[in-house]
Amino acid sequence: MSKYITTIGLEIHAELRTQTKMFCDCLNAEEMHPNVNVCPICLAHPGTLPTPNEKAIMHVLRVGAALGGELASITKFDRKNYFYPDIPKGYQISQYDQPLVKNAVLECYVQGEKKSFDIERVHLEEDTGRLLHSDPSTSSGQATTRVDYNRAGVPLMELVTKPVLHTPEEAEAFASNLQLILRYLGVSYANMDKGQMRVEVNISICKEGEEKLGTKVEIKNLNSFRSVGDSIRYEVLRHEELLKKGKKIVQETRGWDENKRITFSQRKKESAHDYRYFPEPDIAPLVVGDHVLGEAVLKEISTKEIMTSLPELPVPRLERLKKEYGLDFKDAEVLVQQKEVAEFFEKSVSEAGELEHGVDKKKIAKLAHNFLISDLYGFLEGDTVEWGALKITPENFGHLVVLFARGEISSRVAKDVLREMFETGAECHAIIEEKGLKQVSDEGALETIAREVIAEFSDAASDYKKGKEVSLQFLVGQFMRKTKGAANPELAKEILKKNL
Ligand SMILES: [Zn+2]
Structure with missing residues (x-):
């Protein structure tokens, strides 16, 4: 029987910790009510202009530096075009061919063994709004969807690994170590259950010895490390079953059902050209490094400053x-x-x-x-x-x-x-x-207490002398009570025995 090799790549999004959103002055904060942290810029009113958040850029550069990545000397934003109600512009400001960070490495322990995993890129983009779907069984029988734009425009870091992971344990370890690093750097709270960190898994399997990777499936909606591991375990079995029956694997995006603990088909995957990426015309390219180009909108960012700001990881x-x-x-x-x-x-x-x-x-x-x-x-x-x-x-x-x-x-x-x-x-x-809890180890003081205990509980004392071992335990207990537990019980026992 042939053996299968699993190949996994991860795409991890993390909401960054900043005062304000990525391109406007709205607060980047958790809210009880929908649509309160919004303005014409993040609601994409015509004629508004985005201004990049420098703190968010520094956060991503620090992540890149911590992971030993190449920090871009010139970087820019691009528009990723698609239509969906959670993105009122009709496009998302993201980064395409000049990300802030390339070729980084994350080192971590997987089941006690140190491993390193190559990272393709780390870039910066804006988050989308949140769609709230009502349950038709509880709300007047009709399914409705509402949109909350509080999250629209929140700075979002995206990290993409190379397809270098091979086991569910590696994927879990990678994600949990990245979470720790983001927290150590103070760039994100990275709570998966709050959606502040979101993991997507790209997975394929092929026969051992085959050059070409198998058909890739993407898994979304993973809100815990356990779900990351379990969804991979499930997919590996599903792929193997299909291949053994001579069936084809469909390239698609699958969701994770948290209760049933299975994946399910969501939609066929769009390829990159569907997004018609092009440079964001409203934001000039940015310069990172120790020299300034005339066109940079941000002040010079020093890579030295970034390196010295890193804590021990x-x-x-x-x-x-x-x-x-x-x-x-x-x-x-x-x-x-x-x-x-x-x-x-x-x-x-x-x-x-x-x-x-x-x-x-x-x-x-x-x-x-x-x-x-x-x-x-x-x-x-x-x-x-x-x-x-x-x-x-x-x-x-x-x-x-x-x-x-x-x-x-x-x-x-x-x-x-x-x-x-x-x-x-x-x-x-x-x-x-x-x-008065100090341990009494002064022999004289202990002798006095022992004599007091023996006098007070003379019946137990004579029982012990007649050979009733359990009475000694009782006397030790009384001794400890008198000293409020501050005596060494072994020592108390010795001294009692000596005085009996
Ligand atoms: Zn805004």
């Missing part, structure tokens, strides 16, 4: 965290999922190091990681608090880790104090002082 950070703090891959990976979390972790470990000279940094890091991921994350999720609203400072968190590392507080107390720090933002030493 997720993959290099992951690798550094592994090496510097001795974390394993999974532990480092969970930290880099949010830039702020990784920063919090590093600041707290650094603060702990300040307090505790000569302490094993990797040991402190491991403890900090455990409290952060097992406990703090649990509180955040339980109370549905966003990381940004966290009341604990990394310095204070670092102090708590040191107290635990020194054995001054027990693990139980550390968790309770952390909970209180999470709720109130109070300083850990203050909480411990106020509640």
Whole structure:
């Protein structure tokens, strides 16, 4: 039986974070009501002129620089002509043959293995309006469609990979890593469920050893990474079934049914020439680089400035965290999922190091990681608090880790104090002082408590002496209650035994 090879290319759109839209002064913001962020320019009234948003251009250039792409020295906008109610102009301002970025590469880990994927281009365009289809079964029996132009003209980045991906896992990893990079750069919120990042999959299969790629199918409406992977898995099986039966694959656009988890035929694919691209006559070409041409409408954009503005990106950070703090891959990976979390972790470990000279940094890091991921994350999720609203400072968190590392507080107390720090933002030493939670490790003090417990619960004490092991557990429990959990239970047991 012959084996099939899957070839995948991705087209990813991301709405950019800017104050205003791409070509007008309307706000680029989420709205409760339709058609409130609109003006004659984004509604395409005749005679209006577009002015490019410089911030959006910088965003795309920064993405290009972060992905090691070639930044255009001269770039321009083009009109992509088509008729649809969501685009009132009858064309979309996009970029055709001179995109802002060409030939970039995204490096990421796929199931623990580092891979790199070639990117064809990254360009800038405007988003379209949103069509709201009513459900005829709930609205007076008649299907209607309304249009909301709030989104029309929002700056939109489009990234197109080369057809270099081969598995659903690679596609998921590519998309989730790109999302992280966009967030690290602060250029997009990139929430897939809000449509701020949208992934389209181009997929074909061919027999192993065949030169020519199979017929390409495009899948749209994917609003999660899981849907990206699952739709690919579904399509691969569908294509294989068709080919085995000697049938042809139709070149088309297919949608993804989120509930049934299957793809379905939407429409035959238009080819590029149907759009009749031509240069946008209302916007002069732009110059990027360290020289200015007379015609540029934007001020000179320095590529050096772009390069120096880049933060440390997720993959290099992951690798550094592994090496510097001795974390394993999974532990480092969970930290880099949010830039702020990784920063919090590093600041707290650094603060702990300040307090505790000569302490094993990797040991402190491991403890900090455990409290952060097992406990703090649990509180955040339980109370549905966003990381940004966290009341604990990394310095204070670092102090708590040191107290635990020194054995001054027990693990139980550390968790309770952390909970209180999470709720109130109070300083850990203050909480411990106020509640008398310091771990009692002074032998003399523990002896006194042990004698008190034995005197108070003399029945249990004599039961133990008669051989009832469970009574000792009871006495340890009473001992811990007296010290409000601040004693080491093992030590308490030893001292009780000694005094019995
Ligand atoms: Zn507008």
